[in-house]
Amino acid sequence: MSSHHFVKEQQEPAVFVLNTEGLSFDIVSPLLEWVPTVLVWQECLDQVLSWGIKVDVILAEEAFQRANLYLLEEQYPVKFLTAEKANFLKEGLHYLQATQHKGAHLVGFSHQNWEDLGPETEFLDLTILDGGWKYYPVKNGEFKKWFVASTIRILGTEGMPLELSNEEGKLLLPLAYLTQVEVPEGISEIKGNGIFWVGEEVNSES
Numbered sequence: 001m002s003s004h005h006f007v008k009e010q011q012e013p014a015v016f017v018l019n020t021e022g023l024s025f026d027i028v029s030p031l032l033e034w035v036p037t038v039l040v041w042q043e044c045l046d047q048v049l050s051w052g053i054k055v056d057v058i059l060a061e062e063a064f065q066r067a068n069l070y071l072l073e074e075q076y077p078v079k080f081l082t083a084e085k086a087n088f089l090k091e092g093l094h095y096l097q098a099t100q101h102k103g104a105h106l107v108g109f110s111h112q113n114w115e116d117l118g119p120e121t122e123f124l125d126l127t128i129l130d131g132g133w134k135y136y137p138v139k140n141g142e143f144k145k146w147f148v149a150s151t152i153r154i155l156g157t158e159g160m161p162l163e164l165s166n167e168e169g170k171l172l173l174p175l176a177y178l179t180q181v182e183v184p185e186g187i188s189e190i191k192g193n194g195i196f197w198v199g200e201e202v203n204s205e206s
Contacts, residue, residue: 042061150182
């Protein structure tokens with residue numbers, strides 16, 4: 001992937017790999033199409049490198065950095081960003097803000113922790129890739145998208161009233177912590193009065 005050495009304009013969402021458990025390269029691969037900046041937590045590094053992905057930033061504890069200095073040459077121009085296990089997500093997001101990135105795909109971030117991203121969604125356009133699901137944040141209370149006939153998920157504050165509209169009509173529902181809804185092929189529109197996340201299944205074939 002020599003193209004990865006071209007100067008990056010920071011316009012493409014970065015790919016931030018937090019956990020690779022249950023993920024295949026086929027699911028991550030589409031995120032790499034436009035050669036984004038790739039950040040990886042130290043515990044995922046071996047798996048990510050085995051996929052042949054060129055890494056730009058390794059978030060790592062100091063002991064890991066000392067033990068793996070060869071990576072700076074082997075994966076040049078990779079760099080280390082010092083972080084502890086308890087704060088590597090925050091350190092990575094702060095790095096992306098400081099380097100003028102507009103957004104990031106959080107690979108292997110648990111959708112159950114979406115509230116932890118609250119403040120960061122003001123500054124970065126974030127998506128979550130968790131297992132076989134991709135979640136988009138809706139910041140302005142309105143979401144409209146064309147779906148194939150499928151099940152979608154809606155994440156948000158429990159009890160938030162939502163309005164779902166599509167060709168089958170209008171559905172009013174209070175949001176459970178995670179609500180699953182069947183949608184027909186076509187455009188579905190969702191309205192709420194606060195931030196919520198919409199998830200759709202991403203298959204490795206796609």
